[in-house]
Amino acid sequence: MPKEIPTTQRALVLQGGGALGAYEAGVFDVLYYWIKKDLKGSEKNVFDIVAGTSIGAINGALLVSHVKQKGSWEGSSDKLKEFWTDIGIKTRIENDPFYITRWKSHHRMDSDCASVEQARRYYSARQFILSGADKVFSAPQSHLQYRFFDPSSLFNKWYQYDNSKLRQLIKDKAHFPIGTSDKNHIPRLLALSVDIEEAEVVTFDSYTGKSEYGYNEETGKYQQVKYDQGLMVEHIMASASVPIHYDFELVPKNYDYTSSKEEREAKLKEDLQRNNLEDHLRFWDGGISSNTPLRELIQAHQDYWSEVKHAEKVPDLEVYVVDVWPWMKKGKYPIRSDYDSIINRKNELTYQDKTEYEERVANIVSDYYNLANLLIGLAKNKGATERDIDAILDKDAKSTHRTGKDYGERRKYRNLLDKRFDIGKLIRIERSGDDDISNKWCDFSSGTISNLLKQGVEDALNTLVKDVKEAKGIQAAYDQIDAFINEIKKQNEDQNANLIEAAENIKASLDQLK
Numbered sequence: 001m002p003k004e005i006p007t008t009q010r011a012l013v014l015q016g017g018g019a020l021g022a023y024e025a026g027v028f029d030v031l032y033y034w035i036k037k038d039l040k041g042s043e044k045n046v047f048d049i050v051a052g053t054s055i056g057a058i059n060g061a062l063l064v065s066h067v068k069q070k071g072s073w074e075g076s077s078d079k080l081k082e083f084w085t086d087i088g089i090k091t092r093i094e095n096d097p098f099y100i101t102r103w104k105s106h107h108r109m110d111s112d113c114a115s116v117e118q119a120r121r122y123y124s125a126r127q128f129i130l131s132g133a134d135k136v137f138s139a140p141q142s143h144l145q146y147r148f149f150d151p152s153s154l155f156n157k158w159y160q161y162d163n164s165k166l167r168q169l170i171k172d173k174a175h176f177p178i179g180t181s182d183k184n185h186i187p188r189l190l191a192l193s194v195d196i197e198e199a200e201v202v203t204f205d206s207y208t209g210k211s212e213y214g215y216n217e218e219t220g221k222y223q224q225v226k227y228d229q230g231l232m233v234e235h236i237m238a239s240a241s242v243p244i245h246y247d248f249e250l251v252p253k254n255y256d257y258t259s260s261k262e263e264r265e266a267k268l269k270e271d272l273q274r275n276n277l278e279d280h281l282r283f284w285d286g287g288i289s290s291n292t293p294l295r296e297l298i299q300a301h302q303d304y305w306s307e308v309k310h311a312e313k314v315p316d317l318e319v320y321v322v323d324v325w326p327w328m329k330k331g332k333y334p335i336r337s338d339y340d341s342i343i344n345r346k347n348e349l350t351y352q353d354k355t356e357y358e359e360r361v362a363n364i365v366s367d368y369y370n371l372a373n374l375l376i377g378l379a380k381n382k383g384a385t386e387r388d389i390d391a392i393l394d395k396d397a398k399s400t401h402r403t404g405k406d407y408g409e410r411r412k413y414r415n416l417l418d419k420r421f422d423i424g425k426l427i428r429i430e431r432s433g434d435d436d437i438s439n440k441w442c443d444f445s446s447g448t449i450s451n452l453l454k455q456g457v458e459d460a461l462n463t464l465v466k467d468v469k470e471a472k473g474i475q476a477a478y479d480q481i482d483a484f485i486n487e488i489k490k491q492n493e494d495q496n497a498n499l500i501e502a503a504e505n506i507k508a509s510l511d512q513l514k
Contacts, residue, residue, distance in 0.1 A: 005315065009318070017291075018055055019442060023322070029081065091120075125439035125443040126439070138165065142157055163240075163246050190204070190206075192239055210224060210225065234251050250277065294319070316423070320427050344437060
């Protein structure tokens with residue numbers, strides 16, 4: 001096996017969730033130091049692949065862009081936190097010195113009314129919906145629908161937001177194009193979106209420079225989006241253009257890197273005026289179809305190492321999934337029957353992590369792969385010839401190829417045994433439950449962002465320590481958290497006092513159990 005083919009690669013999967021992306025920044029802050037402590041000064045990647053949807057794709061772009069520009073992961077967690085603290089806005093209710101007193105008074109009269117924190121989050125989100133969020137989206141712009149001549153304002157009017165401020169912020173914080181390669185050991189970025197017309201999930205990939213999907217039987221060709229020099233802001237925004245709230249994102253079929261920004265914008269404006277979009281495709285937020293892009297990560301990983309690199313063995317994967325939409329309602333956050341609670345739970349169920357099935361399937365496939373090879377070995381030992389075995393392996397299977405030049409054609413049995421890999425470790429870090437605030441995805445208040453960063457740190461540490469404790473015992477978990485603290489102190493102790501404090505609290509609790 002060539003030396004440049006790694007045995008294992010580490011991947012980070014980031015969900016979409018608007019303002020909840022601040023939680024991912026808190027989680028990454030922990031993961032950076034947790035993984036780095038075991039690299040022992042080597043130049044290996046903290047993560048080899050970052051796959052994200054919507055705000056997860058934006059967070060991923062900021063991280064990969066930083067590593068590409070600096071040639072190192074050092075400072076990447078600070079870069080991501082800086083992005084989120086810059087977005088944060090102190091809202092009117094946060095500037096109101098009397099709101100805490102007022103809501104405490106409400107509680108004395110009615111214990112079932114919203115808490116102080118619930119009220120802060122509710123009215124902060126409401127402010128952004130009505131007035132816009134600086135650096136993220138504009139105030140709502142009303143649109144009238146004339147096709148049905150319906151005079152009712154309820155059905156005839158709808159609102160959209162302009163997200164050009166977010167686009168500009170991403171361009172200011174990241175360096176485009178984001179084109180990477182395993183040759184220079186810069187992490188791979190996968191950004192998930194949905195082609196509106198083809199109804200296909202599209203993975204914009206910083207490694208390959210193109211996305212192929214949706215084989216057209218009439219033309220005999222694949223739908224293609226080419227970006228030979230790397231991902232641009234259009235590809236990232238295509239992953240984060242939420243239907244109805246934002247307009248769709250137009251992405252060139254063949255990105256023109258030679259023209260200036262002004263020239264590209266002028267041509268697009270002219271094409272829109274002429275209603276000529278032959279050179280563009282329309283995309284919406286990837287969360288519609290795949291808010292947790294584990295399946296797409298697995299497919300892209302398999303395709304690259306087997307079809308592009310022609311590796312004898314596809315590297316195994318070690319995966320960390322960050323879930324911003326919790327699975328279960330627990331403890332002090334019961335399911336309520338009021339409108340806000342119902343909408344909140346609907347959002348959680350719509351966008352939560354549904355990839356446990358993909359994980360189980362991947363493990364079952366690995367089991368069948370190992371079983372088949374054992375049976376082939378047994379057959380050879382019992383006298384079966386290569387010709388006998390090939391006759392079986394060359395028979396048609398029921399499944400078809402999903403990608404590549406053989407798209408749509410039935411696989412052979414031998415394809416099922418070609419270049420498989422294992423997910424050696426998969427850790428899910430899930431955001432702990434919170435109040436039923438339906439519009440939490442657009443709460444960009446400074447208070448909420450600060451709380452989400454802290455919550456991400458605590459949930460990540462608790463999950464990682466629990467994983468070690470269950471696998472190796474309390475002493476091993478204690479040693480790991482101690483090494484984590486020492487790694488932070490080697491970097492920047494003052495700026496990461498919150499990380500150290502959270503880790504010290506866990507260390508103290510472990511010490512009591514020893």
